[in-house]
Amino acid sequence: MIITLLGTGDSPGTPVIGCHCKTCEDARKNGWERKRFSILVQHNGKNMLIDTSPDLRKQLLLKGVEKVDAVIWTHSHYDHFAGFGEFYRVQKNVIVYSSPEVHEDIARFMFFMKYKTVEVEPYKSFDFYGLKITLIDVNHPPLRRAHGVVIEGDNVKVSITGDTNKDIPKTSMEFMENSDLLIIDAIAPEGYKLKKHMNAGDALRVSKKLKAKKVVFTHIGHFYPVKNNYPLGYDFQTFDFKKVTLNDFMWD
Ligand SMILES: [Zn+2]
Ligand SMILES: [Zn+2]
Ligand SMILES: [Zn+2]
Numbered sequence: 703m704i705i706t707l708l709g710t711g712d713s714p715g716t717p718v719i720g721c722h723c724k725t726c727e728d729a730r731k732n733g734w735e736r737k738r739f740s741i742l743v744q745h746n747g748k749n750m751l752i753d754t755s756p757d758l759r760k761q762l763l764l765k766g767v768e769k770v771d772a773v774i775w776t777h778s779h780y781d782h783f784a785g786f787g788e789f790y791r792v793q794k795n796v797i798v799y800s801s802p803e804v805h806e807d808i809a810r811f812m813f814f815m816k817y818k819t820v821e822v823e824p825y826k827s828f829d830f831y832g833l834k835i836t837l838i839d840v841n842h843p844p845l846r847r848a849h850g851v852v853i854e855g856d857n858v859k860v861s862i863t864g865d866t867n868k869d870i871p872k873t874s875m876e877f878m879e880n881s882d883l884l885i886i887d888a889i890a891p892e893g894y895k896l897k898k899h900m901n902a903g904d905a906l907r908v909s910k911k912l913k914a915k916k917v918v919f920t921h922i923g924h925f926y927p928v929k930n931n932y933p934l935g936y937d938f939q940t941f942d943f944k945k946v947t948l949n950d951f952m953w954d
Contacts, residue, residue, distance in 0.1 A: 703743065703744070703745045703853070703855050703856045703858065703943045704742075704743075704744040704745070704941070704942045704944060705741060705742070705744075705853075705860055705883070705885075705940070705941040705943075706741070706742040706744070706765060706938060706939070706940045706941075707741055707885070707918070707920060707939045708737065708740040708741060708742050708751075708755065708757075708758075708761040708762075708765060708937065708938065709737035709738045709739050709740050709755045709757055709761060709937055710736050710739075710919075710921070710922050710934070710935045710936055710939070711735070711736030711738050711739070711921070711922060711923075711937075712736075712738075712739075712889050712921050712923040713738070713780065713781040714923075714924075715735065715736055715737055715738050716729050716735055716736040716924045717729040717730050718924050721924060723924055724928065725924045725925075725926065726924050728928045729924075735937070736922055736936075736937060737755060737757040737760070737761060737937050738755035738756050738782075738785070739753050739755050739782055739920065739921055740752065740753050740754060740755035740757075740758060740761060740785070741753065741885065742767065743833070745830070745831055745832060745833050745855060745856075746831045746832055748771045748772070748830070748831045749767055749769060749770050749771050749772075750770075750771060750772045750773070750774065750830055750833075751770055751772070751773045751774070752773075752774045752776065752851055752862060753774070753775060753776055753782040753783065754773055754775070754782070754783055754784070754785040754786040754788070755781065755782070755784075756780065756781060756785045756788075758785030758786075758788035758789065759785070759788040759789070761937075762788070762789060764938070765938065769793060770789055770793060770796055771796070772796065772797045772798070772799065772830060773786070773796055773797070773799070774798075774799045774800060774835070774837070774851060775798060775799075775800040775804050775808060776800075776804070776848060776849045776851065776862075776864035776865065777804055777842060777845055777847070777848035777849065777864060777865060778804055778807035778808045778811075778845060779842075779845070779865065783808050784811075786798075786812065786815070786817070787815065790815055790817070794816075794817075795817075795818060796818065797818050797819075797820055798819050798820065799820045799828070799837075800819070800821070800822065800837070800849070801821065801823065801837065801847055801849065802821045803846055803847040804847055804848075804849070805819050805821060807845075807846075822837055823837075824836075824837045824838050824839045824849060824874075825838065825839075825877065832855055833853055833854065833855040834853070834854040834855060835852070835853055836851070836852040837849045837850070837851060838851070838852060838871075838873070838874035838877050838878065839871050839873075839874055840863060840865070840866030840870050840874060841866050841867050841870060841871070842864070842866050842867065842898055842899075843897060843898060848864055848865055848866065849864050850862055850863045850864040850870075850874060851864065852877050856943045856944060858882040858943045859880065859881045859882050860881060860882065860883045860884075860885070860941075861877075861881040861883070861884050861885070861912070861914070862885045863878070863884075863885070863886045863887050863900075863908075865887050865898065865899060865921060866887055866899070866900065867896065867897060867898060867899060867900060867904075868900050868904040868907070868908060870908065875908075875911065875912065878912050878914075879912050879913060880912070880913050880914075880915075881912065881915065882914075882915050882916065882943075883914070883915070883918065883941055884909055884912060884914035884916070884917050885918050885920050885935070886900070886905045886908065886909060886917060886919060886920065887899055887900050887905065887919075887920065887921045888900050888901065888902045888904070888905035888919035888921070888922065888932070889901070889922065889923045889925070890902070890923050890925040890926070891925060891926055891927075891930065891932070894925060899921065902919065902932050905917075917933050918933055918935040918939070919932055919933055919934050919935055920935045922934055922935070
Protein backbone atom coordinates (compact mmCIF):
# COMPACT_ATOMS: atom_id res chain seq x y z
CA MET A 703 0.00 0.00 0.00
CA ILE A 704 1.24 3.46 -0.92
CA ILE A 705 -0.46 6.58 0.43
CA THR A 706 0.12 9.99 -1.19
CA LEU A 707 -1.23 13.28 0.09
CA LEU A 708 -2.22 14.91 -3.22
CA GLY A 709 -3.42 18.08 -1.50
CA THR A 710 -2.96 19.25 2.08
CA GLY A 711 -4.75 22.61 1.89
CA ASP A 712 -8.05 23.79 3.28
CA SER A 713 -10.97 24.96 1.17
CA PRO A 714 -9.36 28.12 -0.34
CA GLY A 715 -5.90 26.46 -0.61
CA THR A 716 -2.63 28.32 -0.03
CA PRO A 717 -1.85 30.92 -1.26
CA VAL A 718 -5.35 32.29 -0.78
CA ILE A 719 -6.59 34.48 -3.64
CA GLY A 720 -6.18 38.13 -2.60
CA CYS A 721 -4.46 37.37 0.72
CA HIS A 722 -1.17 39.07 1.54
CA CYS A 723 -0.42 37.45 4.89
CA LYS A 724 3.18 36.33 5.48
CA THR A 725 2.41 32.68 4.67
CA CYS A 726 0.61 33.45 1.39
CA GLU A 727 3.33 35.88 0.35
CA ASP A 728 6.00 33.28 1.15
CA ALA A 729 4.12 30.71 -0.97
CA ARG A 730 3.99 33.12 -3.92
CA LYS A 731 7.61 34.18 -3.57
CA ASN A 732 9.00 30.65 -3.20
CA GLY A 733 6.57 28.89 -5.52
CA TRP A 734 4.96 26.46 -3.09
CA GLU A 735 1.29 25.82 -2.52
CA ARG A 736 -1.23 23.68 -0.70
CA LYS A 737 -3.72 22.22 -3.11
CA ARG A 738 -7.14 21.08 -2.00
CA PHE A 739 -7.84 17.79 -0.19
CA SER A 740 -7.32 14.44 -1.91
CA ILE A 741 -5.47 11.32 -0.81
CA LEU A 742 -4.30 8.67 -3.26
CA VAL A 743 -4.27 5.06 -2.07
CA GLN A 744 -2.38 2.66 -4.36
CA HIS A 745 -2.54 -1.07 -3.83
CA ASN A 746 -2.15 -4.13 -6.09
CA GLY A 747 -1.99 -1.89 -9.15
CA LYS A 748 -5.25 -0.12 -8.32
CA ASN A 749 -5.76 3.57 -7.56
CA MET A 750 -8.32 4.81 -5.08
CA LEU A 751 -8.95 8.46 -4.25
CA ILE A 752 -10.21 9.64 -0.92
CA ASP A 753 -12.09 12.77 -2.00
CA THR A 754 -11.88 14.47 -5.37
CA SER A 755 -10.24 17.87 -4.93
CA PRO A 756 -11.04 20.80 -7.25
CA ASP A 757 -7.30 20.70 -8.11
CA LEU A 758 -7.51 17.08 -9.26
CA ARG A 759 -6.52 17.53 -12.91
CA LYS A 760 -3.19 19.05 -11.91
CA GLN A 761 -2.70 16.58 -9.07
CA LEU A 762 -3.24 13.50 -11.27
CA LEU A 763 -1.03 14.85 -14.04
CA LEU A 764 1.81 15.75 -11.67
CA LYS A 765 1.61 12.37 -9.92
CA GLY A 766 1.32 10.50 -13.22
CA VAL A 767 -1.91 8.73 -12.29
CA GLU A 768 -3.58 7.55 -15.50
CA LYS A 769 -6.58 5.73 -14.12
CA VAL A 770 -8.79 6.03 -11.08
CA ASP A 771 -10.45 2.79 -10.05
CA ALA A 772 -12.52 4.04 -7.15
CA VAL A 773 -13.37 7.09 -5.10
CA ILE A 774 -14.50 7.54 -1.52
CA TRP A 775 -16.30 10.76 -0.65
CA THR A 776 -15.98 11.77 3.00
CA HIS A 777 -18.54 14.58 2.89
CA SER A 778 -20.43 17.00 0.69
CA HIS A 779 -18.20 20.10 0.87
CA TYR A 780 -16.98 21.66 -2.37
CA ASP A 781 -13.27 21.15 -1.68
CA HIS A 782 -13.82 17.38 -1.24
CA PHE A 783 -15.97 16.41 -4.22
CA ALA A 784 -15.96 19.14 -6.89
CA GLY A 785 -12.97 17.74 -8.81
CA PHE A 786 -14.79 14.56 -9.78
CA GLY A 787 -15.43 16.16 -13.17
CA GLU A 788 -11.67 16.66 -13.65
CA PHE A 789 -11.30 13.08 -14.82
CA TYR A 790 -14.90 12.10 -15.47
CA ARG A 791 -14.76 13.08 -19.15
CA VAL A 792 -11.68 10.99 -19.88
CA GLN A 793 -12.68 8.04 -17.77
CA LYS A 794 -16.11 6.68 -17.05
CA ASN A 795 -17.39 3.91 -14.78
CA VAL A 796 -15.56 4.98 -11.67
CA ILE A 797 -17.07 3.46 -8.55
CA VAL A 798 -17.81 5.96 -5.79
CA TYR A 799 -18.25 4.79 -2.21
CA SER A 800 -19.95 6.78 0.53
CA SER A 801 -22.86 6.74 2.93
CA PRO A 802 -26.38 7.19 1.50
CA GLU A 803 -26.66 10.70 3.02
CA VAL A 804 -23.38 11.96 1.51
CA HIS A 805 -24.28 10.46 -1.88
CA GLU A 806 -27.67 12.15 -1.77
CA ASP A 807 -26.20 15.58 -0.92
CA ILE A 808 -23.47 15.43 -3.58
CA ALA A 809 -25.86 14.09 -6.24
CA ARG A 810 -27.63 17.48 -6.21
CA PHE A 811 -24.46 19.07 -7.60
CA MET A 812 -23.63 16.20 -9.96
CA PHE A 813 -27.00 16.06 -11.71
CA PHE A 814 -25.38 16.17 -15.18
CA MET A 815 -23.01 13.26 -14.60
CA LYS A 816 -23.63 9.55 -14.48
CA TYR A 817 -21.45 7.57 -12.12
CA LYS A 818 -21.67 4.33 -10.23
CA THR A 819 -22.45 4.78 -6.56
CA VAL A 820 -21.96 2.18 -3.86
CA GLU A 821 -23.66 2.96 -0.57
CA VAL A 822 -21.68 1.87 2.46
CA GLU A 823 -22.62 2.20 6.10
CA PRO A 824 -20.06 3.47 8.60
CA TYR A 825 -18.37 0.79 10.71
CA LYS A 826 -19.11 -1.90 8.09
CA SER A 827 -15.87 -2.73 6.31
CA PHE A 828 -15.58 -3.45 2.60
CA ASP A 829 -12.77 -4.91 0.54
CA PHE A 830 -10.81 -2.98 -2.07
CA TYR A 831 -8.46 -5.41 -3.83
CA GLY A 832 -7.14 -6.75 -0.54
CA LEU A 833 -7.42 -3.60 1.54
CA LYS A 834 -9.96 -3.49 4.35
CA ILE A 835 -11.71 -0.12 4.24
CA THR A 836 -14.03 1.21 6.93
CA LEU A 837 -15.87 4.52 6.95
CA ILE A 838 -16.43 6.08 10.37
CA ASP A 839 -18.69 8.94 11.45
CA VAL A 840 -17.06 12.22 12.46
CA ASN A 841 -18.48 15.58 13.49
CA HIS A 842 -18.42 18.43 10.95
CA PRO A 843 -21.35 20.79 11.63
CA PRO A 844 -23.65 21.85 10.12
CA LEU A 845 -23.43 18.82 7.81
CA ARG A 846 -25.73 15.97 8.75
CA ARG A 847 -23.03 13.42 7.97
CA ALA A 848 -19.25 13.38 7.47
CA HIS A 849 -16.77 10.53 7.55
CA GLY A 850 -13.24 9.50 8.29
CA VAL A 851 -11.65 6.42 6.72
CA VAL A 852 -9.69 3.55 8.27
CA ILE A 853 -7.55 1.48 5.88
CA GLU A 854 -5.93 -1.82 6.84
CA GLY A 855 -3.55 -3.85 4.69
CA ASP A 856 0.13 -4.83 4.34
CA ASN A 857 0.06 -5.29 8.14
CA VAL A 858 -0.46 -1.58 8.73
CA LYS A 859 -3.39 0.56 9.76
CA VAL A 860 -3.86 4.06 8.39
CA SER A 861 -6.59 6.34 9.72
CA ILE A 862 -7.81 9.53 8.09
CA THR A 863 -10.11 11.69 10.21
CA GLY A 864 -11.64 13.65 7.33
CA ASP A 865 -12.98 17.11 8.23
CA THR A 866 -14.05 17.02 11.85
CA ASN A 867 -14.08 18.94 15.10
CA LYS A 868 -12.63 17.33 18.22
CA ASP A 869 -15.95 15.76 19.28
CA ILE A 870 -15.43 12.52 17.39
CA PRO A 871 -17.89 9.73 18.34
CA LYS A 872 -16.48 7.13 20.74
CA THR A 873 -16.97 4.22 18.33
CA SER A 874 -15.01 6.09 15.66
CA MET A 875 -12.19 6.76 18.13
CA GLU A 876 -12.06 3.02 18.86
CA PHE A 877 -11.79 2.21 15.16
CA MET A 878 -8.85 4.63 14.76
CA GLU A 879 -6.93 3.45 17.83
CA ASN A 880 -3.29 2.33 17.47
CA SER A 881 -2.90 3.46 13.87
CA ASP A 882 0.54 3.23 12.29
CA LEU A 883 -0.25 6.47 10.50
CA LEU A 884 -2.90 9.02 11.47
CA ILE A 885 -3.72 11.72 8.92
CA ILE A 886 -5.60 14.30 10.92
CA ASP A 887 -7.56 17.50 10.25
CA ALA A 888 -5.74 20.50 11.82
CA ILE A 889 -6.70 23.61 9.91
CA ALA A 890 -5.08 26.18 12.23
CA PRO A 891 -2.54 26.44 15.09
CA GLU A 892 -3.53 26.02 18.74
CA GLY A 893 -5.62 28.90 20.07
CA TYR A 894 -7.96 29.27 17.10
CA LYS A 895 -11.58 28.74 18.15
CA LEU A 896 -13.26 26.46 15.62
CA LYS A 897 -16.63 24.78 15.33
CA LYS A 898 -16.16 22.65 12.20
CA HIS A 899 -12.48 21.68 12.47
CA MET A 900 -9.72 20.90 14.95
CA ASN A 901 -6.90 23.28 15.71
CA ALA A 902 -3.39 21.87 16.15
CA GLY A 903 -3.80 21.47 19.92
CA ASP A 904 -7.03 19.49 19.47
CA ALA A 905 -5.38 17.33 16.80
CA LEU A 906 -2.37 16.53 19.01
CA ARG A 907 -4.60 15.65 21.98
CA VAL A 908 -6.76 13.37 19.79
CA SER A 909 -3.62 11.76 18.31
CA LYS A 910 -2.27 11.04 21.79
CA LYS A 911 -5.57 9.52 22.89
CA LEU A 912 -5.52 7.31 19.80
CA LYS A 913 -1.92 6.23 20.45
CA ALA A 914 -1.03 6.90 16.84
CA LYS A 915 2.54 5.86 15.95
CA LYS A 916 2.95 8.59 13.34
CA VAL A 917 0.85 11.74 12.96
CA VAL A 918 0.56 14.01 9.94
CA PHE A 919 -1.60 17.11 9.82
CA THR A 920 -3.65 17.90 6.75
CA HIS A 921 -6.40 20.31 5.63
CA ILE A 922 -3.97 23.07 6.58
CA GLY A 923 -4.93 26.73 6.27
CA HIS A 924 -2.69 29.77 5.75
CA PHE A 925 -3.03 30.50 9.50
CA TYR A 926 0.20 28.61 10.27
CA PRO A 927 3.42 30.62 10.18
CA VAL A 928 5.85 29.26 7.59
CA LYS A 929 8.24 28.10 10.34
CA ASN A 930 6.58 26.05 13.08
CA ASN A 931 7.06 22.82 14.97
CA TYR A 932 3.84 21.09 14.01
CA PRO A 933 3.87 17.84 11.97
CA LEU A 934 2.38 19.48 8.89
CA GLY A 935 1.94 17.29 5.83
CA TYR A 936 2.85 18.64 2.41
CA ASP A 937 1.53 18.08 -1.13
CA PHE A 938 2.76 14.81 -2.69
CA GLN A 939 4.13 13.51 0.61
CA THR A 940 4.23 9.74 0.20
CA PHE A 941 4.11 6.85 2.65
CA ASP A 942 5.22 3.66 0.97
CA PHE A 943 4.38 0.72 3.21
CA LYS A 944 5.53 -1.79 0.60
CA LYS A 945 9.14 -0.75 0.31
CA VAL A 946 10.10 -0.75 3.96
CA THR A 947 8.92 -2.41 7.11
CA LEU A 948 7.54 -0.09 9.74
CA ASN A 949 10.54 -0.57 12.02
CA ASP A 950 12.95 1.03 9.60
CA PHE A 951 10.43 3.39 8.10
CA MET A 952 12.12 6.66 7.25
CA TRP A 953 9.53 9.05 8.60
CA ASP A 954 10.21 12.51 7.32
ZN1 LIG B 1 -12.62 20.59 3.68
ZN1 LIG C 1 -2.92 34.26 3.66
ZN1 LIG D 1 -15.63 20.15 5.09
